[in-house]
Amino acid sequence: MTTDPSLQRILLVTGLSGAGKSTALQVLEDLGWETIDNFPVRLLGSMLGGDSDHPAPLAIGFDSRTRGFVPAETIELCEQLAKRSDVELTTMFIDCSAAELERRYNETRRPHPMARERPVAAGIKAERELLGPLRQWADIVLDTSDYTSGDLQQVVRERFGRSGGREMTITVSSFGFARGMPPLADLMFDMRFLDNPHWVPDLRDQTGLDRAVGEHIEGDPAFAPAFARISETLLELLPRYAAQDRSYLNIAFGCTGGRHRSVYSAEAAAEVLREAGFSPTVIHRNLGSRPADPLERG
Structure with missing residues (x-):
């Protein structure tokens, strides 16, 4: 992570529904990040350029449910933002095996956002195909197939919560x-x-x-x-x-x-x-x- 406090740190958090995006965002918020979920990424540019010399790190969650979500357009926008001299942009994709996602949805009895009237497995497959370009493009890919919620929380803390002078x-x-x-x-x-x-x-x-x-x-x-x-x-x-x-x-x-x-x-x-x-x-x-x-x- 950057050592320049003047840069605006932005972490885009996406991935398959049920893989752990909400958990990751909650941990980031606990670590002092400003977090927004299901934010239209096309509006991200309008949020930057504040007057603060030490802007708080910003984590933005989005997935297939986000309004106006188009993977190719999201990647293009992020590539433009990454060229800015005042921004440090990172993308994290949270993945999970189809079998584990299906188990989680069946246990919680929640509907998959892309399943509609179809089986959960069909919704998972459709979402994986839709998000494939983002997974390939992401800087960080976390596979939570074998993670408990606590495991994922620890991984996020280790990657994004480090600061000099803290006790191990x-x-x-x-x-x-x-x-x-x-x-x-x-x-x-x-x-x-x-x-x-x-x-x-x-x-x-x-x-x-x-x-x-x-x-x-x-x-x-x-x-x-x-x-x-x-x-x-x-x-x-x-x-x-x-x-x-x-x-x-x-x-x-x-x-x-x-x-x-x-x-x-x-x-x-x-x-x-x-x-x-x-x-x-x-x-x-x-x-x-x-x-x-x-x-x-x-």
Whole structure:
């Protein structure tokens, strides 16, 4: 992002309906951007050229529902604006797989804007074809097929919320490999080498937050030496990441189901970091998932 505060930063946010545009705009607003959704892009030029020496960054959302929306005309207008010496223009396209979009629409029972009386899948296909030129032209393409809402929020914060002098935000998370890889991990530790509490009947319905599960994990002779090396690695690397002006760092611990070994390890790692003076946030992605034998293969 620009370091010249006199330039008007403009971020055009578009993409497939249901992919996450509204979420991205909400995060940008929280980060101090002025945001407008479904704004006729043809009127954008009239909004520029204010008297402020330090204009607030502006994020504008538009998609197939925006009045007068024609992709080719939008691209032509944006190319003209990008030539201005007082503007820094970026375009972000938020994409998502058809299967995931269809699932989201079916879960929320919202009508797709281009489906009308047709199936949701037909509306998604028609919109993808309409927006194809914008996706190809965009500076940034985010595919949210495997993102939760929280994942998308983190990505937007990392890309557009950085500012010098801020303390690095550290997130320590747990997850289950059987339920999908986390899309945002900078450092990932696989804890599946440890004995799995899921196969202990008294521990199956408990989690890594429970004392008995923690004692079982610590009783594995492989845990102490491995976790000591992990702790040493984290304490060595985090100051180096901070020195590189990183605003966000995501540390993930994984096990098979995401309920026992990864949860305990993430909590233990967060405590190590707190003792070293850091302030990590802890997230357990799959803590509320049901224990399921077919998933637990390691």
